[in-house]
Amino acid sequence: MARIIKAAKCLSYDPDFAMSLFETKSNILITCGRGISPYLAMELKKTGFTVTSEHPYGVETEGTMCDAMTLNLAVRTGQRVLYRITSQKARTPKEFYHVLRDLPWEEYIDPNEYLTVTSVVDTQSIRDSRFANLKAKDAIVDRLFAEMGRRPDSGPERRGATVHCYWKGDRCDIYIDTSGEPLSKRGYRVASVEAPLQESLATALIMASGWSDGEHFVNPMCGSGTFAIEAALMALDRAPGLLRNSFGFMHIKGFRKSAWKSMRNSWNRRSKISAGIRIIATDIDETAVAAARENAEAAGMESFIEFAVAPFQETTIPVGRCLIMINPEYGKRLGNQHELEEVYRRMGDFLKQRCAGNRAAIFTGNLHLAKNIGLKTSRRLTFYNGGIECRLLCYDLYEGGGKKRPPSANREVPSSFHRSSEDKVNRE
């Protein structure tokens, strides 16, 4: 049984901390959206974690539940931080039940906690992940009743202890979901507009664009402000997890509020006071700008972002190096194709005429519309937004009719970044 690997002390400042999962090392899987793992791996390395493997939907490392707490605070591009309890053989639902029934849940979960089980299954013996959820939930509840004389309440809301099962072929991995709600739910989205970007995807796109220190960030068509808010959080080095009050690890035995408070305080002290750059967000729709302002306020970022109601062509372009980041409507979910062709043409003109000497990145799910921009891309990267295959189109906006390169930013992109297959052959 490949259970917990080895013990390590991680909270030396809390001597009362009981020996628990919070100080026991195991495999940690941080899941993410398709195409995002190179950026997630880069984040982990920056935070001091060793990446032990990288998959299309996640990145693995090793650590204690304390390390999982750090990851929940720090990670911008991930979705869930899963701490592995065990990895075992399970060929049938009965074997699966017994794997779970034999685990010492009484050491991990108080029966007074609310319990949620989630599963991903890819095995011959069952097709429906809901059946796996039920089997796993029964096994945990039966174990707790046998050991503690009480059954926890259970259901789908991830507001208590959350257990995740990944059953592929004849192997199942059982995890504590230390995040509970996905990390992309930062807690600042108090107002929304149609088609907002998911926060973790927005951050990955900003990272992929190579936005660097000292570059102003300009976001026409800001919608609910996701790009601008994520950019401000990044520029100020503010950990996104500081915005949230609830995580799955808070419902696992051994969690100490005092340790969490110290950890939050030390991350709070890291935040910069000012990024020394301008972050500008505009939209033609005043309801969108009002929503973006409200969200920025909830994130504590409103004083770092300059908002304005304006058509994209009238957005202020500050003096100095700028990244212009745009997520226009792309017809599959919003907007009318013919009108949008014209919008994309005008967007190209705006970039050529008003933004020369800078860099731009346009995120769209419609390559046909993108052809209307009429500029040569420097890079085209593939991402997925709600199941739609999209591109991040990056442009170096040369000055003086294409001769002079924009002042080059100190770009940091993962070495394994994913170029689209058309990268070489289908440049505009």
Ligand SMILES: C[S@@+](CC[C@H](N)C(=O)[O-])C[C@H]1O[C@@H](n2cnc3c(N)ncnc32)[C@H](O)[C@@H]1O
């Ligand atoms: C796909 S949404 C952007 C969503 C945004 N990324 C978010 O996370 O909420 C596109 C936005 O472009 C705005 N828009 C459309 N045409 C515009 C124009 N001509 N000038 C400025 N904004 C425009 C819309 O009002 C809408 O808010």
